[in-house]
Amino acid sequence: MHFNLVDLALVALAAAAAVDGARRGFTTYATELTAFALALGVAFALFDPISAGMHTFLGVPLGLAGFGVFLILLVLTHGAVQASLQGRLGWLSRKLHLEPRAGAVPAVGVAVLVSALVLSALVVLPTGSYRSLVLSSTLGSSITHESSFLQPPMARLLVPANREAQPLVSVPKVPPDAGEDAFYRLQFPDQLDTQLDLPAENRMLLLVNKTRAESGLKALTMDPLLQEAAREHSLDMYQRHYFSHLTPDGKSPFDRMRAHGAHFVTAGENIAFAPDVDQADQSLLASPDHRANLLNPDFRCVGIGVYRAAGYEEMFTQDFSDCA
Numbered sequence: 493m494h495f496n497l498v499d500l501a502l503v504a505l506a507a508a509a510a511v512d513g514a515r516r517g518f519t520t521y522a523t524e525l526t527a528f529a530l531a532l533g534v535a536f537a538l539f540d541p542i543s544a545g546m547h548t549f550l551g552v553p554l555g556l557a558g559f560g561v562f563l564i565l566l567v568l569t570h571g572a573v574q575a576s577l578q579g580r581l582g583w584l585s586r587k588l589h590l591e592p593r594a595g596a597v598p599a600v601g602v603a604v605l606v607s608a609l610v611l612s613a614l615v616v617l618p619t620g621s622y623r624s625l626v627l628s629s630t631l632g633s634s635i636t637h638e639s640s641f642l643q644p645p646m647a648r649l650l651v652p653a654n655r656e657a658q659p660l661v662s663v664p665k666v667p668p669d670a671g672e673d674a675f676y677r678l679q680f681p682d683q684l685d686t687q688l689d690l691p692a693e694n695r696m697l698l699l700v701n702k703t704r705a706e707s708g709l710k711a712l713t714m715d716p717l718l719q720e721a722a723r724e725h726s727l728d729m730y731q732r733h734y735f736s737h738l739t740p741d742g743k744s745p746f747d748r749m750r751a752h753g754a755h756f757v758t759a760g761e762n763i764a765f766a767p768d769v770d771q772a773d774q775s776l777l778a779s780p781d782h783r784a785n786l787l788n789p790d791f792r793c794v795g796i797g798v799y800r801a802a803g804y805e806e807m808f809t810q811d812f813s814d815c816a
Contacts, residue, residue, distance in 0.1 A: 513599025531570035643691030718795025756813035
């Protein structure tokens with residue numbers, strides 16, 4: 493990571509917001525920050541089910557419905573909250589005898605929230621150059637890490653194609669509990685544009701640890717060596733058109749983990765081919781073998797690799813080990 497144009501833009505935005513906040517006062521920006529945050533929460537929570545209903549019952553394209561519903565919810569909620577808070581926060585400001593320059597604090601908060609939204613959008617967009625620019629910056633990478641919870645709904649808003657994608661496989665369906673020796677050929681074009689899906693990796697780790705916590709097990713930590721192995725396998729399944737724990741040249745998950753320098757006594761692997769991370773997680777939980785890996789008390793670390801390709805379902809690999 494290094495200081496680049498993303499960092500310069502973030503610093504300039506925060507400085508401009510602080511100056512404007514000190515000029516316009518506490519009430520204006522405190523109201524704006526509260527209304528904007530609440531409106532975003534409502535819009536992100538509700539746009540998905542409402543747009544899905546419009547798509548199913550009215551035939552509205554999913555992307556158009558999602559974006560339109562999101563904007564309407566954002567504007568209506570923002571206006572309602574702002575109207576109800578303006579007087580109350582003004583009274584509070586006078587009660588506390590706040591100086592006008594105190595407005596710099598909520599103004600910077602607004603700048604940070606806007607920055608998190610824009611950076612999340614750049615990270616989830618299929619164009620890899622934007623993602624690389626953000627993640628290679630000092631401030632940008634920190635903000636996207638702390639606001640990673642925004643990336644899954646942002647991806648569903650901006651890149652809805654995966655939810656409508658159909659798996660192109662040479663069998664009717666790839667079962668989620670395919671055994672270690674099962675091998676399925678996938679029908680992909682030779683030139684397939686694949687992208688690493690960092691938000692999906694982050695969300696999948698949260699879902700894995702949520703499942704373990706519900707069973708009273710310790711959380712797994714992301715191991716960089718296992719993650720390299722998992723990412724390589726997800727990409728390899730796209731590139732060599734297959735779905736299996738075994739590669740076309742017969743390498744097992746354990747061979748691949750050791751090839752990346754991982755050390756372990758016991759290890760396991762889950763793979764899934766699904767429209768999005770939530771459906772992948774559900775399919776893995778429904779499979780006894782994969783669920784056993786998720787709830788193995790001996791495992792201490794995991795590597796998660798997720799790749800996507802426009803118009804196709806996503807490829808997921810989870811490599812677990814005891815990190816001995």
